[in-house]
Amino acid sequence: xxxxxxxxxxxxxxxxxxxxxxxxxxxxxxxxxxxxxxxxxxxxxxxxxxxxxxxxxxxxxxxxxxxxxxxxxxxxxxxxxxxxxxxxxxxxxxxxxxxxxxxxxxxxxxxxxxxxxxxxxxxxxxxxxxxxxxxxxxxxxxxxxxxxxxxxxxxxxxxxxxxxxxxxxxxxxxxxxxxxxxxxxxxxxxxxxxxxxxxxxxxxxxxxxxxxxxxxxxxxxxxxxxxxxxxxxxxxxxxxxxxxxxxxxxxxxxxxxxxxxxxxxxxxxxxxxxxxxxxxxxxxxxxxxxxxxxxxxxxxxxxxxxxxxxxxxxxxxxxxxxxxxxxxxxxxxxxxxxx
Amino acid sequence: xxxxxxxxxxxxxxxxxxxxxxxxxxxxxxxxxxxxxxxxxxxxxxxxxxxxxxxxxxxxxxxxxxxxxxxxxxxxxxxxxxxxxxxxxxxxxxxxxxxxxxxxxxxxxxxxxxxxxxxxxxxxxxxxxxxxxxxxxxxxxxxxxxxxxxxxxxxxxxxxxxxxxxxxxxxxxxxxxxxxxxxxxxxxxxxxxxxxxxxxxxxxxxxxxxxxxxxxxxxxxxxxxxxxxxxxxxxxxxxxxxxxxxxxxxxxxxxxxxxxxxxxxxxxxxxxxxxxxxxxxxxxxxxxxxxxxxxxxxxxxxxxxxxxxxxxxxxxxxxxxxxxxxxxxxxxxxxxxxx
Numbered sequence: 001x002x003x004x005x006x007x008x009x010x011x012x013x014x015x016x017x018x019x020x021x022x023x024x025x026x027x028x029x030x031x032x033x034x035x036x037x038x039x040x041x042x043x044x045x046x047x048x049x050x051x052x053x054x055x056x057x058x059x060x061x062x063x064x065x066x067x068x069x070x071x072x073x074x075x076x077x078x079x080x081x082x083x084x085x086x087x088x089x090x091x092x093x094x095x096x097x098x099x100x101x102x103x104x105x106x107x108x109x110x111x112x113x114x115x116x117x118x119x120x121x122x123x124x125x126x127x128x129x130x131x132x133x134x135x136x137x138x139x140x141x142x143x144x145x146x147x148x149x150x151x152x153x154x155x156x157x158x159x160x161x162x163x164x165x166x167x168x169x170x171x172x173x174x175x176x177x178x179x180x181x182x183x184x185x186x187x188x189x190x191x192x193x194x195x196x197x198x199x200x201x202x203x204x205x206x207x208x209x210x211x212x213x214x215x216x217x218x219x220x221x222x223x224x225x226x227x228x229x230x231x232x233x234x235x236x237x238x239x240x241x242x243x244x245x246x247x248x249x250x251x252x253x254x255x256x257x258x259x260x261x262x263x264x265x266x267x268x269x270x271x272x273x274x275x276x277x278x279x280x281x282x283x284x285x286x287x288x289x290x291x292x293x294x295x296x297x298x299x300x301x302x303x304x305x306x307x308x309x310x311x312x313x314x315x316x317x318x319x320x321x322x323x324x325x326x327x328x329x330x331x332x333x334x335x336x337x338x339x
Numbered sequence: 340x341x342x343x344x345x346x347x348x349x350x351x352x353x354x355x356x357x358x359x360x361x362x363x364x365x366x367x368x369x370x371x372x373x374x375x376x377x378x379x380x381x382x383x384x385x386x387x388x389x390x391x392x393x394x395x396x397x398x399x400x401x402x403x404x405x406x407x408x409x410x411x412x413x414x415x416x417x418x419x420x421x422x423x424x425x426x427x428x429x430x431x432x433x434x435x436x437x438x439x440x441x442x443x444x445x446x447x448x449x450x451x452x453x454x455x456x457x458x459x460x461x462x463x464x465x466x467x468x469x470x471x472x473x474x475x476x477x478x479x480x481x482x483x484x485x486x487x488x489x490x491x492x493x494x495x496x497x498x499x500x501x502x503x504x505x506x507x508x509x510x511x512x513x514x515x516x517x518x519x520x521x522x523x524x525x526x527x528x529x530x531x532x533x534x535x536x537x538x539x540x541x542x543x544x545x546x547x548x549x550x551x552x553x554x555x556x557x558x559x560x561x562x563x564x565x566x567x568x569x570x571x572x573x574x575x576x577x578x579x580x581x582x583x584x585x586x587x588x589x590x591x592x593x594x595x596x597x598x599x600x601x602x603x604x605x606x607x608x609x610x611x612x613x614x615x616x617x618x619x620x621x622x623x624x625x626x627x628x629x630x631x632x633x634x635x636x637x638x639x640x641x642x643x644x645x646x647x648x649x650x651x652x653x654x655x656x657x658x659x660x661x662x663x664x665x666x667x668x669x670x671x672x673x674x675x676x677x678x
Contacts, residue, residue, distance in 0.1 A: 260601045264563070
């Protein structure tokens with residue numbers, strides 16, 4: 001590819017975090033902008049999604065996705081606009097989504113993105129309720145949680161992009177839904193706007209006691225986004241044949257060798273199942289998920305919230321904020337308006 | 340029931356153990372021997388089974404079986420002989436098995452036992468390979484582990500009653516089987532007599548390194564009888580979509596608030612499943628299990644070992660020995676010969 005130096009920026013991983021990621025680990029750097037070759041697109045970022053799973057890619061360990069390379073740009077979910085196309089069926093002006101580098105203007109292989117139809121609603125839904133977080137909520141709850149009417153579903157990280165969708169799908173299936181989140185604004189959002197039957201503020205309440213109050217018939221399904229001490233409080237309440245969807249463990253992401261009570265005896269006592277998963281495991285069933293989520297959204301059975309920061313240079317802070325619980329719903333950064 | 344005082348003994352729980360059970364928690368006490376009423380049998384113990392799960396019943400906490408009551412006899416799996424029957428179809432001399440009190444001679448409801456046909460082999464198999472431990476191995480491996488040819492199966496507590504059966508069923512299904520046990524005699528037994536592909540002595544070897552050597556293609560199935568630090572070493576080796584049968588956690592039974600590394604991230608990275616279970620969950624399928632185990636036993640594909648102590652007064656020590664790993668195969672105590 002022929003390089004042409006213009007004003008362009010990218011965000012690189014320059015140091016691997018041992019614990020909490022900070023500005024010392026990410027660097028905003030000048031970037032080149034080559035011309036697109038056959039099969040490529042030149043695109044400009046509109047929205048960047050920051051997601052907790054990206055923390056795992058900052059470690060140099062084998063996981064379900066390859067680690068980010070040092071002194072290379074971070075990549076993740078974005079919405080972008082095509083500026084120049086050398087690949088059918090894309091044309092200039094198209095809105096696309098995919099997982100591509102955090103670089104303001106970039107040249108990508110056309111098969112790393114798909115078109116978004118902006119007439120169907122906000123293009124940002126492709127990063128949220130109709131994207132990876134929505135599908136994560138759908139398959140994690142339906143396929144692993146197997147919700148049945150009248151069962152009690154506990155959701156941690158309940159006000160986040162995934163959790164807030166799980167809460168609502170749980171209500172669609174007739175569960176008693178108890179959400180756990182980290183502020184009174186979030187717990188109000190859960191009960192007043194998402195229909196949760198109860199919500200617990202883990203920063204101000206005694207979680208064990210509050211869970212016992214909120215789950216008088218025990219816990220049948222635990223959709224776990226956080227792990228750590230919150231999970232410790234849920235395990236003792238598991239009913240016979242309980243299902244735990246292990247979607248995330250954000251409480252452990254920044255804690256090397258995190259220790260806690262061993263959980264095997266809880267699983268034996270209740271004949272419970274814990275299943276870890278990543279949404280990519282369900283790729284062959286994405287259409288099923290999209291269809292359900294789109295229909296529920298259209299029917300007003302699902303709603304969503306977005307926390308949107310602005311400016312390419314503010315992507316790192318938006319990412320760091322995930323670990324402080326600063327977002328409600330999907331955390332995005334807006335880079336530019338479509339033109 | 341009309342009581343008649345004769346020489347008879349029972350073993351009572353007199354104090355609940357906080358950690359390791361010892362003689363201060365169990366007491367051998369004189370017992371009455373009532374006459375059987377309608378629907379009852381008078382029986383004399385021949386063999387008593389001591390099993391790790393019984394430790395859980397010594398705690399005063401809700402579990403899958405009710406706790407033992409203080410100053411009441413322990414009950415568990417036994418083989419006994421009918422001395423007097425007031426219940427069809429039992430007659431004097433019948434050999435029976437069931438879960439009944441640890442009392443040399445006792446009167447029981449006839450529906451708490453079933454007949455054993457002594458012409459089919461040793462009556463002790465009803466407490467081992469053709470009893471609860473055999474069925475536990477069968478359902479835990481088949482239903483949760485879902486073994487497939489060429490997969491790697493790791494078994495902890497591999498020389499015990501359950502583990503030794505799991506090792507052999509794993510070989511029947513064509514798995515590479517790696518057993519973990521606590522002495523060189525046991526590891527030799529695993530590889531030389533049970534057909535394990537590799538065996539690890541966790542007391543003398545570096546378990547993490549030995550597992551890595553023994554599992555060059557990672558771990559697809561982990562049949563876990565012990566939990567604790569051995570399980571900690573297995574989790575990092577889990578392959579994508581690995582299955583863990585959480586059968587026991589003997590390393591935690593005597594350790595209140597046992598702590599260890601949190602495991603949620605291992606589950607997410609490998610999309611692995613852990614399922615706790617107790618054999619009673621499979622009651623409606625016991626016949627399937629018996630049929631397979633009996634056939635494999637008859638065909639010489641399954642073998643078993645028993646560690647047999649003698650004397651009613653030695654039951655407590657046989658039970659305590661389970662937590663020191665003193666048994667190979669099924670730990671029994673012989674009380675009397677059939678007459």
